[in-house]
Amino acid sequence: MKKTLFLLVVSVIVFSIPSCANKNKDTTQTENTYSGIMPDKDNAGLKLPQGFGALKAAEGLGEARHLAVTKEGDIYVKLSDLKNGKGIYWLHDANGDGKAEQMKGFGNFIGTGIYIKNGYLYASSNTEIFRYKLNEKGEVINQDNSEKIVTGLIDRHQHESKSIVLDDNGNIYVNIGAYSNSCQEKDRTKGSSGRMPCPILDSAGGIWEFKADKLNQTYGVGIRYATGLRNVVGLDWNTDNNTLFVMQHGRDQLHDLFPDLYDSKQSAELPAECMYELKQGANCGWPYIYYDEIQHKKILAPEYGGDGKKTGGEDAIDPVVAFPGHMAPNGLLFYTGNMFPERYKHGAFIAFHGSWNRAPEPQKGFLVAFVPFKGGKPNGDWEIFADGFAGTDVIQSTNDAKHRPCGLAQGPDGSLYVSDDVKGTIYRIIYTGR
Amino acid sequence: MKKPIIIFALIVSCIYLFAQQSSQLQASKARGEKVYEQYCLTCHQKDGGGVPKLNPPLIKTSYVTGDKKKLINWVLKGSTENVLIDGKYYSNNMAAQDYLKDNEIADVLTYIRNSFGNKASAVTPAEVKGVRATIK
Known part of the structure; x- marks a missing residue:
């Protein structure tokens, strides 16, 4: 009896600590622009900081990758697998309860990237970028009539998705992922050395810049804006310092390929998943180096003579934030809304798709993280913002995860939308102050 | 009288085998x-x-439980194909596992053919050796 009472007291204390901490954090909150939409009773299964709630805005879209929300609150979702023959879905909430009642598919191509800018909806396949003209209500005028902006991008069925973002000067940026793990002579093969120089970097492994309004552009007219990036899925334009930020998926298999240099625990943590701030001409170092978030150093890749300690990449930039390995950052969004408490404004949300390359260690990720920013620079450590997508605490195999966060978008009221590409759930996270 | 004994012996040896x-x-x-x-x-x-x-499942797919020669070939040579299983593509490259010994490949293939809900015949080192000879 005494024991039960003791446990009860302890758990009350333990469980009240985080909520106290969060309450203190949120005291800066002055105005709540919460638009009357109710969170689901179970917050859509998510664990969120105090004062936040979540609802499922839509379900059953399948492989929902990135998404974009119009000024009117309609949602466009890009799918990497056709649903009823369509690769883009338009979702509309007619009665204002936050749940989309109307869904309409168009576009017959699969892909990841989608973005709204200057009256157009831009969407990418794994080789091309298209755009659709929007009317004043943010609706696609002619779903059968798109303009091809970019064509002929490399897709060698590894890191093939093309994420896109636009700046305020009429440019579109697209990730072209490297079709390789670490640019070995033979990909992912033990004992195969790194190619020097890595020929992949000529046409992939970086970010390319194109004009947002010119048709049929190819490599010849595009600019290789940044290089040495193995694969980027999440990227966003930061309007505070007018700069492109990207999230790199770090290399795999340090232990599998170099068991004498890395044990499986080190291989699960290394290398870091990195956030980079990119100026034109930036080199992030892949495949020659990787970033070690424990030593805080750029380490020479073992395929290029590294031993886990030797540093390298003097010409490569450092990340602005380094996360644990293999969590797979698939979405990046700088928050500019007014709904969330002040500390979230200008900060970065990152959707982590969740790992596979941490096995035999348990998998990690499957969450949305937050990094506070000030003036375009990180202003504090990263933290978990939304968790519980996977629906289970221990994820031994990647398929154990019931949902995996992929894309992020901000609604006109400041809601944060998160897409899931396992079942195609669209989550809407709101601040209620309760 | 002898007949039932023979039949009995046959049954016993079958069970034994x-x-x-x-x-x-x-x-x-x-x-x-x-x-x-x-x-x-x-x-x-x-x-x-x-x-x-990214990486193909090994559960209830003909790649695993079907033709043994194809499966052995796959392991020895690796793959740079975009593999289609049940309407889904799997894009990662698989390295050739030809450094593994015949008996190791036979064992691991017997394991995957009889795990994860699969049930299929064993793979023998001799079968692996046979396929390896056609590659070299």
């Missing part, structure tokens, strides 16, 4: 699990389910 075969399969499977953990688990995962879009 079957039991022996099955215990051989179990032993090979147990050794194969160790090989799987060391060389295959990272990509194909502990549950054999693979990783969506």
